[in-house]
Amino acid sequence: DTGVSQNPRHKITKRGQNVTFRCDPISEHNRLYWYRQTLGQGPEFLTYFQNEAQLEKSRLLSDRFSAERPKGSFSTLEIQRTEQGDSAMYLCASSPPPGNTEAFFGQGTRLTVV
């Protein structure tokens, strides 16, 4: 499968714990996005990478959230001190250069904070 891969698919954690999600984009895609989706809503932009550089970060993203893409390939999204309001589907998407083209989404990681 050469699509966007996300791990884990599901994560249940206790409030206050840290969690980390991983995204492996399609190999030739230099653009990588993280979105969050809650029930009945569209995907909400969180952050954007072009290669290893994080170029955009939503104001919705509190200091508890951090994302990296160290070698311009896979990316990780970490949430520290999780809160119940963090429960959502976290979607990763990638796009090929030169940009402004379709985004290929992964299956997502569903986070439940109890």
Added chain:
Amino acid sequence: GQQVMQIPQYQHVQEGEDFTTYCNSSTTLSNIQWYKQRPGGHPVFLIQLVKSGEVKKQKRLTFQFGEAKKNSSLHITATQTTDVGTYFCAGPISNFNKFYFGSGTKLNVKP
């Protein structure tokens, strides 16, 4: 908050009936994309419209981009049960680095 509005929120149709969802932006869009998300699935790209007044067809699906590039529509002719899902429009706001998604129109097709 989101700057791309989508209506209706839900649509229930009988199989064979037509369906339309509308997308409106508060600002001019350089392009607009449409995605479909099946229940329990992830968004899948359908199409991108770039030109003012552009109309594109994919079998039973017709996509339009408004003349002012602030609105768009997706029309499905003679719906089938395989059309069930949520349809999202998405537009780049300010730059091409992020797309704002509409809240989606959830389509249910009764056989």
